[in-house]
Each structure stands twice: as structure tokens, then as C-alpha cells.
Amino acid sequence: MGAKAGIDPELMIDTINKSSGRSFPTERFAAGPVLSRRFDFGFRMELMAKDMRLALQEAEALGLVMPTxxxxxxxxxxxxxxxxxxxxxxxxxxxxxxxxxxxxxAARRNEG
Structure with missing residues (x-):
């Protein structure tokens, strides 16, 4: 939402990480691989999907609802x-x- 509104993504992430919105994804994903557009955290999407599937299967077996x-x-x-x-x-x-x-x-700054 911030990027769509024209807010500097680096400023937005820095602000989030100094507030109660701070989380592992905002610190490790957004501030690095996403802003740099390198997408190099080092964990494949298919493996995350497998882990989520297994966790949700276990939750279901325990009678838990996990909408998020x-x-x-x-x-x-x-x-x-x-x-x-x-x-x-x-x-x-x-x-x-x-x-x-x-x-x-991240904003591409002219360094010259």
C-alpha cells in the first residue's frame, strides 16, 4: 500500500521496523531481498509450501482453525x-x- 501511495519503500520499512509492526519478514525479507530485488533469502517457495501444508494438516488433526x-x-x-x-x-x-x-x-539514487 505504501509503495502504491508513493512512499519511499526504504523509509516505510525503516519506520515499520521501529514500531510494533516489526517482524522477521520485515527485517529479513523486505529490508534485504525485496528492496534490492535480489530475492535471495535462500529458501525455495515449494519447500515453504510443503512445510505449510504439513503444519496445516497437523493443525486440522488437532481441530485447530488457522485462517491466516x-x-x-x-x-x-x-x-x-x-x-x-x-x-x-x-x-x-x-x-x-x-x-x-x-x-x-529501493530508490535508485544517482551516485555521481
Missing amino acids: SRAAQMLYGLAMADGGAKGDVTELVKITEGWAGTEIA
Whole structure:
């Protein structure tokens, strides 16, 4: 939402990481592989999807409802159906970028 509104993504991530919104993904995914567009966290999307499937199967066996995890599973499924199964988990952001019609990337500054 911030990138679509024209907010500098680096400023946005820095602000989030100094607030109660800070999380492992905002610190390790957004601040590195996503902003740099390297998508090199080092964990394939298909492996994350497998782990999520196993966790959700166990949750179901225990009678637990995990709607946020189910939503994440759906997003990974969409990303893999779009050819991203072998891609890095950080490439998941491309799905939401496509929906928003924008890209989250560090500002390219003219260094000269």
C-alpha cells in the first residue's frame, strides 16, 4: 500500500521496523531481498509450501482453525502456479505487487 501511495519503500520499512509492526519478514525479507530485488533469502517457495501444508494438516488433526496460515498457503499456491515453485520465498511479494500494479524497490539514487 505504501509503495502504491508513493512512499519511499526504504523509509516505510525503516519506520515499520521501529514500531510494533516489526517482524522477521520485515527485517529479513523486505529490508534485504525485496528492496534490492535480489530475492535471495535462500529458501525455495515449494519447500515453504510443503512445510505449510504439513503444519496445516497437523493443525486440522488437532481441530485447530488457522485462517491466516490458510491465506498464506493460498498466496504461495498462486505464486507457484505462476511459475515460481523453484523461486525464493521472497518472490511471493511479486503476487501482491502485480495486484497493486506497482513494485516495491529501493530508490535508485544517482551516485555521481
